[in-house]
Amino acid sequence: MAMSQIAGAATLLYRSPAPRALALCLLAVAVAIIAVMILHRLLILLHDPLIEEVRRSALLLKKVECAALAGLCCVLLHYIRGVRDNLAPLGVSDAAWPAATAAVLWLLPVINLLFAALLLREAWQASDPARAQSLFVNWRQSAASSLPFVWAALFLAALGLVIVPWADAGLAGSLLLSAVGEAVMVAAMLVLIVLVLRLALRQDRRAARRDVGALPAFGR
Numbered sequence: 001m002a003m004s005q006i007a008g009a010a011t012l013l014y015r016s017p018a019p020r021a022l023a024l025c026l027l028a029v030a031v032a033i034i035a036v037m038i039l040h041r042l043l044i045l046l047h048d049p050l051i052e053e054v055r056r057s058a059l060l061l062k063k064v065e066c067a068a069l070a071g072l073c074c075v076l077l078h079y080i081r082g083v084r085d086n087l088a089p090l091g092v093s094d095a096a097w098p099a100a101t102a103a104v105l106w107l108l109p110v111i112n113l114l115f116a117a118l119l120l121r122e123a124w125q126a127s128d129p130a131r132a133q134s135l136f137v138n139w140r141q142s143a144a145s146s147l148p149f150v151w152a153a154l155f156l157a158a159l160g161l162v163i164v165p166w167a168d169a170g171l172a173g174s175l176l177l178s179a180v181g182e183a184v185m186v187a188a189m190l191v192l193i194v195l196v197l198r199l200a201l202r203q204d205r206r207a208a209r210r211d212v213g214a215l216p217a218f219g220r
Contacts, residue, residue: 013089014086014089014090015082015085016203016204017082017086017200017203018200018201018204020079020082020200021197022197023075024072024076024079024192025192025193025196025197027068027072027075028072028189028192028193029189030068031068031069031072031185032186034061034068035065035183035185036182036186037061038058038061038062038065038178039179039182039183041057041058041061042058042179042182045175046172046175046176049171049172062162076116076192077116079196080119080120083123083127083199083203084119084123086123086127086203087127089207090126090127090206090210091210092126092139095122095126095139097119102115113155114152116148116152117149118148120147120148120195121145123199124147124199124202125140125142125143125144126139126142127199127202127203128142129205129206129208130142145198147195150191151188151191151195154185154187154188154191155185155188155192157181157184157188158184158188159181160181161177161178161180161181161184162181162182
């Protein structure tokens with residue numbers, strides 16, 4: 001399809017998700033670095049829980065981590081919207097969710113994280129470059145990636161270990177659980193980086209095979 005034809009219909013615009021994927025990866029790297037710094041301080045506190053300066057720095061880093069996670073979630077939502085909007089110009093017209101259903105799912109804690117993983121998984125299937133020219137093949141027959149739900153599981157586990165107070169565990173137990181949570185958070189961020197970069201590359205390859213033209217990145 002010629003680029004001039006695409007420009008005539010806003011619903012058929014394809015915009016490479018690569019720039020937003022890179023921004024999301026930078027935020028994920030920042031969260032991972034902060035998590036490693038917190039982990040270092042927690043390991044020190046496990047040996048000597050009376051070091052007040054280390055405790056204060058760990059609490060400050062946790063606040064910074066929460067702020068970084070909030071930013072990451074906002075960019076992730078924008079990334080998901082972009083890769084989903086790309087599905088129509090990539091030849092997939094039946095992947096949309098009813099607006100009311102999607103709105104309810106986004107408002108439910110924990111469920112919204114699993115919903116985000118499901119949307120990413122569907123985008124992965126619908127962006128299969130090997131089926132770019134297969135007009136009569138159901139996109140749901142494409143192989144699905146386990147990365148979205150691996151990320152969601154790790155992220156939920158990290159939040160549970162880091163944020164939920166474990167009063168029955170005692171001081172040493174709480175510090176240990178928090179340390180494990182920060183290690184899991186690093187793993188979650190690494191999985192997220194791999195996922196968003198691979199999905200962006202997958203969509204660009206499908207777009208190239210369908211010859212939809214090169215347009216500016218979404219969000220610009």
